[in-house]
Amino acid sequence: MAPYINIMARPSSTTLTSKPRPASSKLGPSTLGSGAARRGRRKAPPPIWLIFAAVASAALLAVAHGFETFGHLPPCELCLHQREGYWIALAVALVGLAASRVWRGAPRAFALLLGLIFLGEAALAAYHAGVEWHWWPGPASCTGGHGVVKPSDMLALLKGVRITVVQCDQAAWRFLGLSMAGWNALVALALALASLLVAATSGTRGLRPTS
Secondary structure, rough: OOOOOEEEEEOOHHHHHHOOOOOOOOOOHHHHHHHHHHHHHOOOOOHHHHHHHHHHHHHHHHHHHHHHHOOOOOOHHHHHHHHHHHHHHHHHHOOOOHHHEEEEHHHHHHHHHHHHHHHHHHHHHHHHHHOOOOOOOOOOOOOOOOOOOOOOHHHHHHHOOOOOOOOOOOOOOOEEEEEEEHHHHHHHHHHHHHHHHHHHHHHOOOOOOOO
């Protein structure tokens, strides 16, 4: 006789199997946080003004060296100081471009710094233009005063080398009534105002390091 099997006592698989819950369409705080973090890690827009300031500074330096090399117009002492301002602005703009990769507030901060540098450049150029117009005296070393004689100059004189001091109060070139110092004052002032405007309108969002 076959063994008796109690089929009724065996639980049904359909009874024990639970229906899967539908996935909730609501996003939890962790999901929202991760989305915000991903958005925060997105690259900031390129700092256009820092690029423009670097290109403008390099172009103005190229123009100055072009006048000296091809136009045979040697710079005076004040001209050389004005070139230093653009070298500083070029270096600051390049550092700002590098800093923009890790600090979202770098474009605004470096635009403000460039505005101050260009403002100082405009003041120096305006002072030089005033010296050329004889509105005020210039440095004694390049305006016919009693300058300081360097030991290297004395050695050059002993060797028979003729030393020519380029006068700061004599404009070597003019266009529309303005010398190179006068045009430089206008260009530097425009760059300063544009830099300060960029810094003022950039807002305060993103003044934190990028994650």
